[in-house]
Amino acid sequence: MKTIQLPINGNDIQKLRVGDEVQISGHMVTARDMAHRYMTDQWPDWLVPLLRDGAIYHCGPVVSQNNGVYAALSAGPTTSIREEPYAHRVIARYGPRLLIGKGGMGDKTLEAMRQHGAVYIHATGGAASVIAKSIVHIHAVHMLAEFGAPEAFWELEVENFTGVVTMDAHGGSLHRTVREASQKQLFALLGDT
């Protein structure tokens, strides 16, 4: 198990490899479908300091609010591939070092990660109560009224958030490897080898 303390620099990112299990602590920001469109349509400057050398978490949490204090109750990853059209531009402009989600991403993102020094971390899909335990504080929320709770930017403080590096800054992708291996199996089962 490797530990990652956010913010993280480009040198440390290079040390991470596909298959590494990691525990992340520090500041991360959730962003999903509407947020990615907003980031690449409007290029908001206010996000740069929140994301530079930091982490984007593809997540739409269930959050409770008591006397103005937010708490994450259920906060697993959402499917990342939907952000494939945007992520390479987001990486280039905002400089996040970690993209965290589930299901992996495609070639454009993989290339942007290689170019700019970033990795993709896979969290356990559906394990939302366990993951919420590692969210120790919610600092702020942005665009809540505009996007609704699942799609807002939530600024999270996490401790020992666990995941697996499935795409690294050297062009490695577990998703590509598994897809290729399972395709061979598929062809064998279909008798089309």
Place this chain on the structure above:
Amino acid sequence: MPPSFKDTFVELLRRASTQLPQDVTTALREGHAAEIQGSPASNALETILENISLSRRNSTPLCQDTGTNIWHVYHPRTICKTAIEEIIREATAEACQRSYLRANAVDPITNLNTGNNLGQRFPVISFYEWRSSAIRAAVMLKGGGCENVSCQYALPYEPIHAGRDLEGVRRVVLDGVFNAQGRGCAPGIIGVGVGGDRITGMIEAKHQLWRELGDENENPLLSKLEKRLYSECNQLGIGPMGYGGKTTVLGVKVGAIHRVPASYFVSISYMCWASRRACVTIAPSGKLTYHKRVPRYFGCNTPNCKGPSH
């Protein structure tokens, strides 16, 4: 005094969102035992099992995506369906307010979230009249990630030489599970609807998701196909979360309904491992029975319907 219908439905939603049915938990445990200890696949299943206990203990949603809520209500002919629908909607808003459900209803034109999990045909409610004097309500929560990888094939489907027979069905199901990879939160449960039209075929596929994982299809041909597909899907090597591994699916359930001569659809409804379903029967006395197992005929068009080849 028995609890109000609204309180009962809020409780049903709480159970659905926070307590995974036993058959699914058992299948996940078996999957965990089959994976190599310490592998990402094994660790993912371990986290999933921990999540199942924690969610039940703390009454927090198993998954933050509390999905589309699909209700099936069986009722005697004397009941007012509009009243039941209104109560379900009230219960939905309250369950959302109590954080058992996420506010999931989004207007596709304005992209605005309604904030209370209510919208047009949201939740989805189907009513079935039956001869019993009790009311039975079941709800399934189906997340968006697995809905996105669900798919439909029109046979013949030439790219993988799938013709209009059960061998063709087998071929497209394998293709569909391959295409989904880990994105639907594998290990998934595969509901298949053979026949029908583009709507009824998919409804049949979703109905299959009500079945217990360990049950046996009454149709021997489909039973054989289910077992073969279960084994073959798990040979694909996609594994939990798509990390690679032995547990790609927890079950394959196939139903068939009549088709028109021109169409042969195979509809595949992918359910994530968090296959959340709960069911309650309300007796005329007000006595409540929360079912540990979903009653056998749930999801059929009528309780005693027979599919093709019976």
